[in-house]
Amino acid sequence: MYKAFGFSDNIFNVRPLRPIQEDAKKFVGRRTDLNSFMVDIASEDKAVAVVTGHRGIGKTSFVNIMEYAASLEQPIFDGLSIHESRILPCFHKIQIEPGETVKNLLFKAISSLLFSVKEFCFETQKLFPADLEDLLSWVSEVVPTTGRALGLTAGPVGGSRGTNRDYRSFADISSTTLCEEIKKIIGKIREHLEMKGAFLNLNNLEIIEEEEFIGLMNQLRDYLFEIDGLWVILIGYPGMYSTLAMKAARVSEIISGQETFLAPLTEDEVLRILEIRRKTYRMDPDHPPPPLPLEENFIRAIYRNSDGEIRSVFKACDDIARAVFKENPTIQGIKEGIGRV
Structure with missing residues (x-):
């Protein structure tokens, strides 16, 4: 599904970072x-x-x-x-x-x-x-x-x-x-x-x-x-x-x-993680990375209802993106207001 958005991997995946150089570059805060x-x-x-x-x-x-x-x-x-x-x-x-x-x-x-x-x-x-x-x-x-x-x-x-x-x-x-x-x-x-x-x-x-x-x-x-x-x-x-x-x-x-x-990551730090993933997971390295599947305001709204749990934030984002994509496979992004937070 995420290839349709221009990404090689699930940008909202909840996998923990591994102790390797590649993942250390994705560490925020x-x-x-x-x-x-x-x-x-x-x-x-x-x-x-x-x-x-x-x-x-x-x-x-x-x-x-x-x-x-x-x-x-x-x-x-x-x-x-x-x-x-x-x-x-x-x-x-x-x-x-x-x-x-x-x-x-x-x-x-x-x-x-x-x-x-x-x-x-x-x-x-x-x-x-x-x-x-x-x-x-x-x-x-x-x-x-x-x-x-x-x-x-x-x-x-x-x-x-x-x-x-x-x-x-x-x-x-x-x-x-x-x-x-x-x-x-x-x-x-x-x-x-x-x-x-x-x-x-x-x-x-x-x-x-x-x-x-x-x-x-x-x-x-x-x-x-x-x-x-x-x-x-x-x-x-x-x-x-x-x-x-x-x-x-x-x-x-x-x-x-x-x-x-460990206190929860801040709202801005969560978005920084997604920005790093946006650049890392883009399928075409010769062009600017595609936009996130969900708009920033939508992600911020999810964060504010999550008690700062990054795993639940990304899981909710992934669930929403999949649900909307199933209804409309040609969609390029999801704006705030489509669905309930």
Whole structure:
């Protein structure tokens, strides 16, 4: 449909930005938050940090671009602090599920780290470390047999060789051994990718009950959060740090800084994102970009009824554009007043 408007992609897509150069160019606003967070995670060994905000305001995009910035030797934005050590971005965040166990989560961490190594090697045209092939094969074997119970699919990893590991099934391995495997991955990241360590993003923390959340964090304090070379980012609801401070002090004590709360992007910042997309997604680079499918005043009206949630703004814009296009496939743009906001 959007090709009819002159764009190669859905200009209102709600996909989060990825930790790559191309997407960093689409990042708008939040420079102060970005700089502050880079300072909070500055550490030579490891860190646990908290990013919060209401649903749909761009937390994942913020974290991904911060991690991309931390993977570079030079700042990507003027005035932005750079991390003392290059760190591998997390290309596959971990979705926390109700009933999550530490063992399940540690396996997800291994899967996520291996996927991040694969993606980074692909983006930078490097070879995947041969030393990790055996672990990759084992994870690939576990996912089809146990992965559904762990909340995994075959997507994050993939290997073809047989495994020579002492353990074969997920039931055979302990949480301590899984931590040792994570440490080995970090070691190979340092050796082959010449980075200090890796990011690991834990998402969906707001969907589990508070008691379960506190219990899980207390257990991770003795496993995942203790691993050198691992920068763990907790992504969740506003006030999450305060909850930890009150009910899991031993966890809050190791958190870098306190809590980076992301306010909604402003109306003008949302329009700047669309302007960048308008130029990026135009099908004919030799001519000026086509106008947005919806007029600016229409988009502003949608924003003002959205509580600043960029995801709901773009979803509403996309729904309206599709509905009108179905009725009139030759339409070039949609003015304010066509439909209800």
